[in-house]
Structure formats: C-alpha cells, structure tokens
Amino acid sequence: MDSPLELELRELLAGITPLPPDFSSDTDLLDALALESTQIMEFVMEVEDRFDIIIDQRQLAEVRNVAQMAVVVGKAVA
Amino acid sequence: MDWCWLYSPIVAQFYKIYRTLTYVGATPTGNGIPRPEGEFKGLAEALDVAARGRTGYNFYGGSGELEAVLPYAQLRHQALATARRLARLSLPRHARIAIIADTAPLFHRFFFACQYAGLIPVPMPAALQMGGGDAYVGQIRRMMKSCGAAAAVAPDGFLDLLQTAAKPLGLAFVGGEADFDALPESTGTLSPLRGDEPAYLQYTSGSTRFPRGVEMSQRAVLCNLREIAEFGAQLRDDDRLVSWLPFYHDMGLVGCVLVPLFRALSVDYLSPRTFAMRPRLWLKLISENRCTVSSSPPSGYGLCATRLRLSDRERYDLSSWRIACVGAERINPRLLERFSQVLRPAGFDPKAFVACYGMAECGLAISFAPLNSGLxxxxxxxxxxxxxxxxxxxxxxxxxxxxxxxxxxxxxxxxxxxxxxxxxxxxxxxxxxxxxxxxxxxxxxxxxxxxxxxxxxxxxxxxxxxxxxxxxxxxxxxRSKDVIIVNGRNIWPQDLEQLAESSPGVRTGTTTAFEATRPNGDPLVVLVVESKRIEPDLPKRIESLVREHFGVTCYVEIVPPRTLPRTSSGKLSRVTARAGFLDRTHWDEADKPVPKVVPATEGARFANG
Incomplete structure (x- = not known):
C-alpha cells in the first residue's frame, strides 16, 4: 500500500509525465518511465517546492523510484 | 595628541581588509582600481591585481538566495594559506590536484592555491545523475588515473564518492576542506606557476571511457583571456557577469571564472543544477544585479524559454544584458528566436546574442561574432x-x-x-x-x-x-564529426557503443552511435545495434543504461547482423551508418523516429532466418 507521502509524490510526477496504469512506488523512474535529466530536475523542483526542503545531489544519486524518494523526503521533513 | 597615524597607509590597508572580510552583500560592480599596465605572467598574478579592489565571486543557492561571497582579496588570502598547506604535502612541482568542481567557493580556493603552490589543478565533474552514483565513481576514477592525481579534494556532499573513487589509486592525500585545513602551513616561499608552465588540465575533450586532459600553459590561457576580454567581449570596468555553467567545462571555467578574474569583474553564480530546476533564477539574478554579460549553450536559452511562466516575465528587466554569448554546441537559431520572442517584453534585446566558436583545446574561444548585432x-x-x-x-x-x-x-x-x-x-x-x-x-x-x-x-x-x-x-x-552534443554536454559515441555492448546479447563491434537531426532541428541520439534475434526488451534495456550513465534519452534501433556499413579495414563508419538510418526512418508529427519497415515483420523475418 502506498503511503500518503508516496501518493503525493506520484501526483507531482504525474504533472510532469503521464504515468502508466501499472505505475507503483517501485516503478523505476529511469527504466520504466524513461525520465530525462531535465524532467528529473523538474520533478525534484516540484518536490522541493511542495515540501519546502532542499534535496542535495548526493541523496538523489541513490533514488530510482517513488518509494526511495519518499524516504529522502521523509528524512528531510522529519 | 598626534592623530596623523589615522591616515597612515597601514591603517587604511587594515580598514580595507576589515571591510572586505565583514562584507555582507554581494561584491559591487566595478573594482575601483586602475587597470594594470603590461601583461600578467600567470593566473596568480592576475589574482594579486584583482585582490586590490572590491569585486569578486558571489554564490547563490537553490532558491536564489546569496549563499557565499568571495571577494578577490579574500580569495587571494585563502588561496595563499591553502597553498602553504599543500606545500606541506611535499608534492613535486606540477603534481596534479583533482578538485570536484561543484559550484562553491572551495573550487576557487583550491584552483588558485594550486596556482600559488606550483601544482596543476584538474577540475572534475560534479554532476550526479539520478541513481547514478556508481557511474560517477567510475568516471572520476578514470580521470584521476589518467592525470595521475597526487591529491584530491571535494566538497562535503561529494567526499564519500571521491574517497571511493580514489581508494584503489593510492593518492598522497584525499579529503574535504576541513582535512586540508588541518594541515599545518609551510613557512617556505611559494613560487607560483607562470610563463610556459601549465595552468590547468581540462577534461572536456575525449570520451569518458578514454579521457583526455587538455593541458593549457599559463601563457596560452592568458592569451585567450586577453583576446576574449579585449577583442571578443570588449569588456568594460562596469561589466558584471552571471553564470550557471559548470566549472569543469571550458565555458564555465575560462569564460566565467578566469575572464572575470582577468578584468577583476564581479560574477554571480548559480549552480547548473539550480538552473536546470529553476531557470527563471538566471533571469532574476541578471535583473536584480543589473548584469551585463551572461553565456549559455543554445539549449540553455531553450530550456529557459520553455519553462518560463509567461505571467512571470513582467518581473524581469533584462535591459542591462548587453552580451548573451551562445556557444558550446551547434547553434540552432530556432531556440534563440524563441528565447527573444518570450523575453523581449522583459527588455531582452536580441542584438545581445553573440555567437562564439571555440574549444577547450584553445582555452575557450576561437571566433566571436560582432557585438550589438544579434545572431x-x-x-x-x-x-x-x-x-x-x-x-x-x-x-x-x-x-x-x-x-x-x-x-x-x-x-x-x-x-x-x-x-x-x-x-x-x-x-x-x-x-x-x-x-x-x-x-x-x-x-x-x-x-x-x-x-x-x-x-x-x-x-x-x-x-x-x-x-x-x-x-x-x-x-x-x-561540430566534431563524431561527438554527440545534447543539452550542451559532449557525449562520445564510443562511450555509448561500449555501454550498449556491455548488455547481454550484444557483441563487441556490432553497435554504432551517432547524432541525427530531427526535422525540427533538435538532435536525436541514435544507437544502432545488430542482433540476430529480436529481443523485445533489448532496446528498452539499452535506453535505460544510457539514461543512467548520461542522463539523456537515446533511440535504439535493432537491425539484422551485417546491416551496419564497415570500411575496408572492418571499422564501422558512423557517417554512413547515419545515412542508412535516415533512409530507414520516417518522422512522425512529434518529430519522433518511426521505422519505415514495421519492426514486427522485420523481427519475424530475422527470427526465422
């Protein structure tokens, strides 16, 4: 089950690129969604703005899906 | 009482240092010192001169707030102290120091410390792709190996990756700012790099698999700086620069760190990452700080125009922007037209566009279009x-x-x-x-x-x-018949080919990569792969590998074996392969490639054969 945070991230992502019906929090953003670097930056910007946090590049290097992004955001807002 | 000591030059000097050290806003426009006569012998000397004034480097954060201010005077002071610490490492003259070139004062401090200490700075990329930690470690490791780095420094956010990359290489010293600060200062005399000695190594040329570091001498880079400042941009004392270009590219390093130093001008920096997220901050800085000079590859102007909310543009006043250099990739006039169209109401003058051509192998610039005439x-x-x-x-x-x-x-x-x-x-x-x-x-x-x-x-x-x-x-x-340039980044086809050949089912020497131009003028990265069987997942797998390593989308075409043209010596010809690809391809309304022969039929054919 997706957490509320994951659902919110999904909604932000859907504003940037259409999500397939089988999209889940474990869907790989690079492989399955084929996000390009400029779209990734747009997504990160939306996330930063929505949660008023700063995500540094280093943390991003470990993120491949919404679930992992939720962990990063969760830590930042905690 | 004798008060005349108040007017002594020493007190004046102290007061100036105090003012510089306690400065809170960005450095002013205009240095307030006369331009020196004669020629600089080295970059260190250029810093000595710039440090007599009030200008310098300003670093803005992720939401456009001023994060750090580094006047030339303070930079010189810090660089000298760092040079004395580096001297404690007893490295031979011209030993290479790798610097992870994130947009932060650390880069300038170590770059110029090397100038004073007789060591060669080597800017290293500071760009992490999402999920791309391992690819990054491999990349900087290859570069450090190629230049035989003796020491390496990174800002805190990159330190663990640098340490992982450096581990098998046995460097004399690897650390963050604090680790270097903990070294005692040497008391010996410093002998700065000058004349025909090297100025820096720059890894913009050559593929990431087989990196090539351009070695520029002090004399050569100073010659290019002078020509850019005097002939190309005809810089004035009241010019002010804004840049979001990375310091590990020639346009960022030479154009936006060294050119302003040469003329002692103030610069306002955003990181490339901040720009990619919020391109409007570029315009905001130009607007608020009344900047006059700012450069970008065409794709940067394009990104800015695409992402800008039209309702926002009234907030900007770009009328001070007199030189908008365009370079680093093939210039697509369409992107620039779009930018001027969108930003004309904000005071942008299309006559500010100045097309330039150059490469790291010459420092930065070879040719410069005339000023005030537009593209x-x-x-x-x-x-x-x-x-x-x-x-x-x-x-x-x-x-x-x-x-x-x-x-x-x-x-x-x-x-x-x-x-x-x-x-x-x-x-x-x-x-x-x-x-x-x-x-x-x-x-x-x-x-x-x-x-x-x-x-x-x-x-x-x-x-x-x-x-x-x-x-x-x-x-x-x-541009270079092989190199693929996307969003201002050089991607070498050999790297894409090798990456594709690392996937199971793809044999060495059966792939070729090149750039094709879509009907709308945008570039498309194409990888053609020969394969006996159609594996439905293969194109997707390769595309995601490329995305992970290079952050770009490529189009993978699978063709039957022996489709790719080979020269008489058996080498694949990229130029002929591109022509073949274009022959086989239609473009849909969105300018996406579509094979003329339906792949399913094709697949069935070579699955049977």
Whole structure:
C-alpha cells in the first residue's frame, strides 16, 4: 500500500509525465518511465517546492523510484 | 595628541581588509582600481591585481538566495594559506590536484592555491545523475588515473564518492576542506606557476571511457583571456557577469571564472543544477544585479524559454544584458528566436546574442561574432551544401538551411579550411577547420598518441569540426564529426557503443552511435545495434543504461547482423551508418523516429532466418 507521502509524490510526477496504469512506488523512474535529466530536475523542483526542503545531489544519486524518494523526503521533513 | 597615524597607509590597508572580510552583500560592480599596465605572467598574478579592489565571486543557492561571497582579496588570502598547506604535502612541482568542481567557493580556493603552490589543478565533474552514483565513481576514477592525481579534494556532499573513487589509486592525500585545513602551513616561499608552465588540465575533450586532459600553459590561457576580454567581449570596468555553467567545462571555467578574474569583474553564480530546476533564477539574478554579460549553450536559452511562466516575465528587466554569448554546441537559431520572442517584453534585446566558436583545446574561444548585432544567420541552399559542400546563398524560401555565423576568428589565430586531403578550399566551401596560434594547447596530458592525432608539428590544431569561411568569419556546420552534443554536454559515441555492448546479447563491434537531426532541428541520439534475434526488451534495456550513465534519452534501433556499413579495414563508419538510418526512418508529427519497415515483420523475418 502506498503511503500518503508516496501518493503525493506520484501526483507531482504525474504533472510532469503521464504515468502508466501499472505505475507503483517501485516503478523505476529511469527504466520504466524513461525520465530525462531535465524532467528529473523538474520533478525534484516540484518536490522541493511542495515540501519546502532542499534535496542535495548526493541523496538523489541513490533514488530510482517513488518509494526511495519518499524516504529522502521523509528524512528531510522529519 | 598626534592623530596623523589615522591616515597612515597601514591603517587604511587594515580598514580595507576589515571591510572586505565583514562584507555582507554581494561584491559591487566595478573594482575601483586602475587597470594594470603590461601583461600578467600567470593566473596568480592576475589574482594579486584583482585582490586590490572590491569585486569578486558571489554564490547563490537553490532558491536564489546569496549563499557565499568571495571577494578577490579574500580569495587571494585563502588561496595563499591553502597553498602553504599543500606545500606541506611535499608534492613535486606540477603534481596534479583533482578538485570536484561543484559550484562553491572551495573550487576557487583550491584552483588558485594550486596556482600559488606550483601544482596543476584538474577540475572534475560534479554532476550526479539520478541513481547514478556508481557511474560517477567510475568516471572520476578514470580521470584521476589518467592525470595521475597526487591529491584530491571535494566538497562535503561529494567526499564519500571521491574517497571511493580514489581508494584503489593510492593518492598522497584525499579529503574535504576541513582535512586540508588541518594541515599545518609551510613557512617556505611559494613560487607560483607562470610563463610556459601549465595552468590547468581540462577534461572536456575525449570520451569518458578514454579521457583526455587538455593541458593549457599559463601563457596560452592568458592569451585567450586577453583576446576574449579585449577583442571578443570588449569588456568594460562596469561589466558584471552571471553564470550557471559548470566549472569543469571550458565555458564555465575560462569564460566565467578566469575572464572575470582577468578584468577583476564581479560574477554571480548559480549552480547548473539550480538552473536546470529553476531557470527563471538566471533571469532574476541578471535583473536584480543589473548584469551585463551572461553565456549559455543554445539549449540553455531553450530550456529557459520553455519553462518560463509567461505571467512571470513582467518581473524581469533584462535591459542591462548587453552580451548573451551562445556557444558550446551547434547553434540552432530556432531556440534563440524563441528565447527573444518570450523575453523581449522583459527588455531582452536580441542584438545581445553573440555567437562564439571555440574549444577547450584553445582555452575557450576561437571566433566571436560582432557585438550589438544579434545572431547573423547565413541562409544557404540545402541541396548544394549537401551534394558538393558549397554553401551557396539561397535564392528562394524553400530548400534552405539556416546556419549561424560564428563571427570573426580572433586576431592571434591563423586558420584554414581543408578538404579530406589537407588542401585548402575556397571561401564558402565546407571543410575541416584547422587553427594555429598562441592559445592552442600544449597537448593532451600524458597522451602523445592522442595529441599527434590533432596537433601537427607545425602547430596546426585539427578542431575536428566542419565548416566554411566567409572572409575571416566562420560558419560551423557540424561540430566534431563524431561527438554527440545534447543539452550542451559532449557525449562520445564510443562511450555509448561500449555501454550498449556491455548488455547481454550484444557483441563487441556490432553497435554504432551517432547524432541525427530531427526535422525540427533538435538532435536525436541514435544507437544502432545488430542482433540476430529480436529481443523485445533489448532496446528498452539499452535506453535505460544510457539514461543512467548520461542522463539523456537515446533511440535504439535493432537491425539484422551485417546491416551496419564497415570500411575496408572492418571499422564501422558512423557517417554512413547515419545515412542508412535516415533512409530507414520516417518522422512522425512529434518529430519522433518511426521505422519505415514495421519492426514486427522485420523481427519475424530475422527470427526465422
């Protein structure tokens, strides 16, 4: 089950690129969604703005899906 | 009481240092010191002079707030202290120091510490792709190995990755700012780099698998700086720069760290990452700080125009922006037209566009378009240039190619355009661009073979680019015949091919990568892979590998074995492969490639065969 945070991230992502019906929090953003670097930056910007946090590049290097992004955001807002 | 001590120069000096150290806002525009006579012997000397004034470098954070201010005076003070600490490492003169070139004061401090300490700074990329930690470690490890780095420094966010990358290499010292600060200062005399000694190594050229570090001498880079400042941009004392370009690229390092230093101008920095997220901050900074000079590859102008909310543009006043350099990739006039269209209401003057051409092998610039005249587009007959290489001015509206005039080759260069046999061709005929002059690199560091490929013993540099001349003006029709440039980044086809060949089911020597141009002028990265069977997942797998390593989307086409054209020696020909691909391909309304033969039929055919 997706957490509320994951659902919110999904909604932000859907504003940037259409999500397939089988999209889940474990869907790989690079492989399955084929996000390009400029779209990734747009997504990160939306996330930063929505949660008023700063995500540094280093943390991003470990993120491949919404679930992992939720962990990063969760830590930042905690 | 005798109060005259108040007026003593020593007190005045202390007061100036105090003012500099306690400065809270960004550094002012205008240095307030007379321009020095004569020539600098080295970059350290240029910093000595700039440090007499009030200007310097300003770093803005992710939401456009001023994060750090580094006046030249303070930079000099810190660089000297750091140089004395580096001296404690007892490294031989000209030992290489790798610096992870994130947009932060640490970069400047170590770059100039190396200048004072007689060590060679080597800027390293600081760009992490999402999920790309391992690829990054491999990349910087190869670079450090290639330059034989003796020490390496990274900002805190990159330190663990740097340590992982450096582990098998056995460097004398690897650390963050604090680790270097913990070293005691040496008391010996510093002897800065000067004259024919190296200034830095720059890894923008060559593939990431086989990195090549451009070695620039002090004399060569200072020559290019002078020509950019005096001939190209004709900089004035009241100019102010804004930049979001990375310091590990020639346009960021030479254009936006060294050019301002040379003329002691203030610069306002955003990180490339901040720009990619919030391109409007670029415009905000130019607007608020009344900046006059800012450069970008065409794709940066394009990104900015696409992402800007039209309702936001009234907030900006770009009327101070007098030089908007455009370079680093093939200039697509469409992107610039779009930018001017969107930002004209905000006071942007399209006459500010200045097309430039250059490369790290010459420091930065080779040619500069005239100021205050905007982009000059040469409209030529498409048929003629394609068939015979003659850039005949077009007579009609259709069948034309619009090419940007990159301006006059700067006075210190000799140049010639040659055919495949090395014979000089006439005006308006396409050929290989060769240049010679005092700002050409010494060579690729520790790579005589790669150097000999591009630099002959008479000093002529083969730029690898194709173009034609109109008088002393250059029109570049294709950047290096192999290199693929997307969003201002150079991607070498060998890297893409090797990456594709690392996937199961793909054999070595059966892939070829190149850039194709979509009908709308945008580039498309294409990887053609020969495979006996159609594996439905294969294109997707390769595409995601490429995305992970290079952050770009490529189009993977699977073809039956022996489809790719090979030269008589068995080497794949990328140029012919591109022509073959274009023959096999349609473009849909969105300018996406569609194979003329439906892949399913094709697949069935070679699954049976």
């Amino acid at each position: 000059d587009v040469d409209v030529v007959d498409k048929e003629s240039i394609g068939a015979s290489g003659l850039a005949k001015p077009a007579t009609g509206e259709s069948g034309v190619l619009k090419l940007a005039d990159c301006g006059a080759v700067m006075p210190s260069y000799e140049f010639r355009i040659c055919d495949d046999e090395g014979r000089e061709v006439a005006e308006r005929h396409c050929g290989h661009i060769f240049v010679r002059g005092p700002s050409v690199m010494r060579g690729y560091f520790n790579d005589a073979e790669a150097t000999a490929e591009v630099l002959d013993n008479l000093g002529w540099l083969d730029t690898g680019d194709i173009g034609y001349r109109i008088g002393r003006h250059l029109v570049v029709t294709a």
